[in-house]
Amino acid sequence: MTETALALTDVHTHIGRFHILQGVTFAVRAGGVTALLGRNGAGKTTTLRTIMGLWKASSGAVTFQDRPITAFRTAEIARCGVGYVPENTGIFGQLTVRENMILAARSGRMDRARLARVFGYFPPLEQFWNSSAGHLSGGQKQMLSIARAIIEPRKILLVDEPTKGVAPAIIDAIMEAFRDCNREGTTILLVEQNYDVALALAQDVVLMDDGSVRFAGAMEAFRSDPKLGENALGFAAARGPQRPAAPGWRAERT
Structure with a gap:
């Protein structure tokens, strides 16, 4: 079965x-x-x-x-x-990319190897790591939404x-x-x-x-x-x- x-x-x-x-x-x-x-x-x-x-x-x-x-x-x-990627991205625009990712990690700490994988998929997230998420383009916000869902298994x-x-x-x-x-x-x-x-x-x-x-x-x-x-x-x-x-x-x- x-x-x-x-x-x-x-x-x-x-x-x-x-x-x-x-x-x-x-x-x-x-x-x-x-x-x-x-x-x-x-x-x-x-x-x-x-x-x-x-x-x-x-x-x-x-x-x-x-x-x-x-x-x-x-x-x-x-x-x-259960991870969730909503249609409207669900990110916190007033926080930085880094802060969004920290909140998504349930332990508050991100595995370095896994984060490197995420940057491999979505290089702009590394480039704008300390920038406000609200200033990202639409496609970059979608990258961040997915990255938040997969930063932990x-x-x-x-x-x-x-x-x-x-x-x-x-x-x-x-x-x-x-x-x-x-x-x-x-x-x-x-x-x-x-x-x-x-x-x-x-x-x-x-x-x-x-x-x-x-x-x-x-x-x-x-x-x-x-x-x-x-x-x-x-x-x-x-x-x-x-x-x-x-x-x-x-x-x-x-």
Whole structure:
């Protein structure tokens, strides 16, 4: 049997009077990369935020490594080894790059070898180490957001649209960082706007539409059924989206 790292069972999430997640059920395979796909407003970001405890599930269960975490606070979930890269970067603009990284290290001390790896992926972070994070470019802020999530080994990373609006060279660095984390054993649940990136990184797919799961399984099975992409994403999954090379296919914000 394949070990499950994370599982959602009949999860419902309300935001105010809006019923966003409507019985979401899927499992994330331990040690793999799972892409969470869907149109704008399908509920992908809400799913990640619910897992992270930022929005509380109205009902249903979220389990991480067979441990129920539905009622946990966000800080408790993070202490379980869950890293989170939010869509809006989530950095502290008034602090320096260095201070942002120190806060992300749970012990308050960063491993030098691991920091060197991070600088290898994202050289501008070393260049602007003592500069205010608020003065970074959009792409550099995204680098910092990812660097904060990977400065310590995590059991799982929840990543929300990491390549949105960034240059192709930065996309390559982001993909390299995630591949290396995955090779060292980190499970990744990835919401991605760029289908080509999702296709290159993920072995499994969860497809959402209108707050519900329409498909959950292997990437190859998803690609072999063109109706899945046509009905839920607007293109044939077997051949991928018809889009310009840059800035990438736009998938969704919530």
